[in-house]
Structures are given as C-alpha cells and as structure tokens.
Amino acid sequence: MRTRLTLVAALCAALAGCGGSNSKDTSDPRGSAFDCIKTEKHLDARLVGRDSIQVDSPGTGSRIKFFLTSGEAEAFQFEGKAEGAEHIGKALLFVNRASDDQLKDVEKCLDDLA
Numbered sequence: 482m483r484t485r486l487t488l489v490a491a492l493c494a495a496l497a498g499c500g501g502s503n504s505k506d507t508s509d510p511r512g513s514a515f516d517c518i519k520t521e522k523h524l525d526a527r528l529v530g531r532d533s534i535q536v537d538s539p540g541t542g543s544r545i546k547f548f549l550t551s552g553e554a555e556a557f558q559f560e561g562k563a564e565g566a567e568h569i570g571k572a573l574l575f576v577n578r579a580s581d582d583q584l585k586d587v588e589k590c591l592d593d594l595a
C-alpha cells in the first residue's frame with residue numbers, strides 16, 4: 482500500500498511539472514489568448530462566462546467570444562449576432578471603443594493561436 486501511495490505521489494508531481502512549457506495549448510484557445518493578453522501584452526482582461534474574455538471595461542474595451550470551430554464563429558456572424566465583430570480563427574473580436582493599440586495587441590494574440 483505504501484509503495485502504491487509513493488508511486489501515485491510521484492506521478493502527480495511529474496504531471497504537475499508538465500504545465501511549465503512555453504508552448505501554446507491549442508486545445509484551450511481562450512486560456513492561451515487570455516495568458517497572452519494579460520502576461521505578454523499587459524492588458525487588463527478577465528474571463529467572462531465559459532467562452533469569452535473582456536479586455537478593459539464592458540462597452541469600451543474589446544470582447545472576445547470563442548467557439549468550438551472557425552465555422553461556428555462564422556455562422557454566428559452570418560446569423561447577424563456579431564455585427565461589427567472581426568472573425569479570427571475560432572474567435573469573434575468585438576471591437577467596441579477599444580484603442581487601435583489595444584486592438585493590435587489582442588489581434589496579435591488571436592493570430593498566434595491559428
């Protein structure tokens with residue numbers, strides 16, 4: 482029993498160390514984009530719900546909504562639910578009143594996911 486616990490503890494420690502790489506996790510585009518926006522671009526951002534990121538304040542900063550596929554994002558836009566949004570990969574970027582500098586940084590983070 483003690484050997485089994487030691488093995489489980491060693492496995493957990495090994496798995497915990499796996500998250501330290503600098504590679505982007507393509508299975509979680511929202512998490513990767515959020516990390517880029519906060520850590521690399523130093524913008525004020527927060528996760529909203531299960532599929533969005535809000536940069537700065539609602540209504541003034543940009544908002545990013547993520548979809549499972551690029552086609553789903555495009556369909557959402559075609560249905561008229563994303564007027565004025567920019568389609569970038571699996572995401573729709575709602576510009577709102579964000580500055581050009583903020584948009585350039587956010588677009589770079591989203592482009593890097595593709």
